[in-house]
Every structure is written in C-alpha cells, then in structure tokens.
Amino acid sequence: xxxxxxxxxxxxxxxxxxxxxxxxxxxxxxxxxxxxxxxxxxxxxxxxxxxxxxxxxxxxxxxxxxxxxxxxxxxxxxxxxxxxxxxxxxxxxxxxxxxxxxxxxxxxxxxxxxxxxxxxxxxxxxxxxxxxxxxxx
Amino acid sequence: xxxxxxxxxxxxxxxxxxxxxxxxxxxxxxxxxxxxxxxxxxxxxxxxxxxxxxxxxxxxxxxxxxxxxxxxxxxxxxxxxxxxxxxxxxxxxxxxxxxxxxxxxxxxxxxxxxxxxxxxxxxxxxxxxxxxxxxxx
DNA sequence: TGTTTTTTTGCAACATTATTGCATTTTTCT
DNA sequence: AGAAAAATGCAATAATGTTGCAAAAAAACA
Ligand SMILES: [Mn+2]
Ligand SMILES: [Mn+2]
Ligand SMILES: [Zn+2]
Ligand SMILES: [Zn+2]
Numbered sequence: 257x258x259x260x261x262x263x264x265x266x267x268x269x270x271x272x273x274x275x276x277x278x279x280x281x282x283x284x285x286x287x288x289x290x291x292x293x294x295x296x297x298x299x300x301x302x303x304x305x306x307x308x309x310x311x312x313x314x315x316x317x318x319x320x321x322x323x324x325x326x327x328x329x330x331x332x333x334x335x336x337x338x339x340x341x342x343x344x345x346x347x348x349x350x351x352x353x354x355x356x357x358x359x360x361x362x363x364x365x366x367x368x369x370x371x372x373x374x375x376x377x378x379x380x381x382x383x384x385x386x387x388x389x390x391x392x393x
Numbered sequence: 394x395x396x397x398x399x400x401x402x403x404x405x406x407x408x409x410x411x412x413x414x415x416x417x418x419x420x421x422x423x424x425x426x427x428x429x430x431x432x433x434x435x436x437x438x439x440x441x442x443x444x445x446x447x448x449x450x451x452x453x454x455x456x457x458x459x460x461x462x463x464x465x466x467x468x469x470x471x472x473x474x475x476x477x478x479x480x481x482x483x484x485x486x487x488x489x490x491x492x493x494x495x496x497x498x499x500x501x502x503x504x505x506x507x508x509x510x511x512x513x514x515x516x517x518x519x520x521x522x523x524x525x526x527x528x529x530x
Numbered sequence: 531t532g533t534t535t536t537t538t539t540g541c542a543a544c545a546t547t548a549t550t551g552c553a554t555t556t557t558t559c560t
Numbered sequence: 561a562g563a564a565a566a567a568t569g570c571a572a573t574a575a576t577g578t579t580g581c582a583a584a585a586a587a588a589c590a
Contacts, residue, residue: 270556270557270558270565270566270567271557271558272556272557272566272567272568273556273568274567274568275567291547291548292547302568302569303568303569303570304547304548305548305549305550305568305569305570306567306568306569308547308548308549309567309568310567313567322463323463324461324462324463324519324521325461326459326460326461326467326519327467328465328466328467328547328576328577329465330463330464330465349507349509351509351513354516362509362510364510365507365508365509365510368505368507370486370502370505370520370522371502372486372488372499372502372522373499373501373502373527374527375526375527375530376488376524376525376526376527376530377524377525377530378522378523378524379491379523379524379525380522380523380524381520381521381522381523382461382463382519382520382521382522382523383507383518383519383520384461384518384519384521385507385509385515385517385518385519386515386516386517386518386519387513387514387515387516387517388513388514388516389512389513390510390511390512390513393512393513393514407536407537407538407585407586407587408586408587409537409538409539409585409586410585411538411539412538428576428577429576439539439540440539440540440541441540441576441577442539442540442541442577442578442579443538443539443540445576445577445578446538446539447538465547465548465576
C-alpha cells in the first residue's frame with residue numbers, strides 16, 4: 257500500500273489516481289501487461305491517452321520496462337533491478353507461454369554473455385523465449 | 394535474377410510483380426525491413442494490403458522471419474537457414490543499431506543455450522541486442 | 531496457343547492503435 | 561488557502577491493420 261507512494265515519490269512523480277491504479281496493477285500482476293490489459297483492468301476509468309502517457313512516464317523513469325514481441329504488441333513489466341531514469345538494466349530473460357499467453361519476467365535467469373563480431377558494441381540484450389510455462393505444462 | 398523465381402517456385406507461389414519486387418528488396422537489403430520500408434522502396438506501386446499479404450505469405454512459407462522489437466514495429470528479414478512452411482529455425486542473434494537504426498541478422502552468432510527453471514519448456518528463443526554497429530562505430 | 535480455373539490484386543470500407551494541442555482539473559509548493 | 565506546476569480529458573488527426581468482394585493476372589489445362 258505504501259509501496260505505491262514510495263515508488264512514485266522516489267521517482268519524483270506526482271501522485272495521481274491514474275498512476276496509483278496502474279502501478280498497482282503491475283505490482284499485483286504475475287506477468288507483463290499490454291496497454292489493452294490496463295484499459296480492461298481499470299474499467300476504462302482513465303482516458304486512453306492517459307494510459308499511454310502514464311506508461312511512457314514509467315518507462316522513462318525506469319519503473320517499468322518493455323519487452324520485445326514478434327506480434328505488434330508492446331508489453332510492459334515492472335523493473336525489479338535498480339533501473340534509473342532513462343537507463344534500464346534489466347538483465348533477465350522473458351518467457352512467453354504459447355498456451356496461456358502470459359509473459360513472465362524470469363528474474364533469476366540472466367542473459368548470457370554473447371560474443372559479437374568485431375566493431376559491434378553491445379548496450380542492451382533482450383532474450384525472449386517462448387514455449388510452455390510451468391502452469392500450463 | 395533467377396534466384397527470385399527459384400525461391401518463389403520452390404515455395405509453390407505464383408510469380409507476380411509484387412512478390413518479385415518485394416523479395417528482391419529483401420535479397421538486396423543488408424538489414425531487416427519494416428512494412429514502411431517496403432512501401433517506400435516500391436514507390437507505392439502496390440497497394441498497402443498487397444504488401445501486408447505478401448509479407449504474411451512469405452512468413453508462412455518460411456522465406457522471411459520476423460524480429461521482435463521494443464517499439465511497435467514488426468521487422469522482417471530473409472531466412473538464411475533452411476526454414477520450412479510454418480516452421481522456422483532461425484537460430485541467430487539480431488542486432489539493432491542505436492545510431493543508424495538498422496537491424497542486422499547476425500547469421501554467425503547463434504543463440505546460446507539457456508537453462509530454464511523446472512517446468513518450463515522452450516520452443517523458440519529470440520535474442521535482440523542493441524548498441525552500435527560496425528559501420529557507425 | 532486459346533480457354534478455363536485458380537490465385538492474386540486493388541479498392542473501399544471499417545477497425546484498431548497511437549499522437550498532439552489545448553482547456554480544464556488536479557496536485558504540489560509556498 | 562492561494563499560486564504555480566503538472567496531469568488529465570477531450571477532440572481532432574494520424575498511422576496501422578483487417579476484411580469482403582469484384583476485377584485482373586497467373587497457372588493449369590486442353
Ligand atoms: Mn522483465
Ligand atoms: Mn534474422
Ligand atoms: Zn502458460
Ligand atoms: Zn549503425
């Protein structure tokens with residue numbers, strides 16, 4: 257309950273209904289959320305635009321990170337590492353279940369080192385694995 | 394020149410202007426292409442719908458594969474491995490340059506084995522690395 | 531090669547998703 | 561409480577993706 261305010265304050269964000277509600281969703285969700293999930297779970301009590309802007313703000317501040325997907329959706333999940341404004345270092349693997357379609361942050365599975373050819377400089381690496389999750393197995 | 398027909402025939406696709414032109418783009422492009430890139434490079438001589446459908450067809454046949462992105466775009470690139478209809482096995486890492494924004498298939502950098510927690514079954518793994526490419530270095 | 535059959539295309543209409551400016555409301559600061 | 565700053569909702573607009581169907585093109589056939 258306090259955690260919400262904590263996170264917002266720590267990031268110098270004004271505390272608003274929308275931000276509390278949306279951040280709450282992330283804190284309670286086991287997996288990643290898409291824009292559509294958020295609209296659904298808030299009874300459309302916020303304007304679409306507000307949701308877009310809130311998500312963008314959270315990403316900018318390093319509160320959530322987004323997860324690459326092959327289809328055209330953007331998924332967001334809480335940053336559990338120490339991400340800062342404009343500088344994420346989420347080093348974990350993401351898992352998308354083919355059955356239940358949930359996306360899970362595998363916080364304990366870290367992205368392995370990958371050797372790149374000469375001249376390439378790595379800044380960030382995203383690993384997305386799809387298959388069947390432990391619930392659907 | 395013949396390569397085009399070869400690929401189309403091998404996949405039992407009728408040879409049309411659109412398919413030839415679009416496949417040609419992929420064969421000549423160093424990096425991945427988005428829908429928008431294709432429209433741009435064809436002088437809009439094809440309907441948008443045709444481009445969508447052609448890309449979908451190529452993916453279905455295993456001629457091109459798509460690459461996960463964090464923004465809301467879908468990128469496509471030639472399958473250089475032996476992909477079959479409905480069954481891709483592109484095992485390589487993708488690199489997105491922060492500077493020139495090109496996406497490159499690193500055909501010689503393969504995706505490392507990743508150990509998942511119990512109960513999770515891996516089907517596919519995508520690795521997308523961003524940073525600075527060798528041209529922009 | 532000419533004719534039939536099959537496939538692809540373009541168009542139009544529609545749906546979904548995302549962005550921007552601006553006035554109003556809410557939150558924060560003093 | 562009042563002033564200043566920030567966030568929100570609304571409306572308009574843009575961008576992106578989907579579908580049905582008739583016309584056109586390609587493939588198959590004779
Ligand atoms: Mn994550
Ligand atoms: Mn590739
Ligand atoms: Zn599952
Ligand atoms: Zn580059």
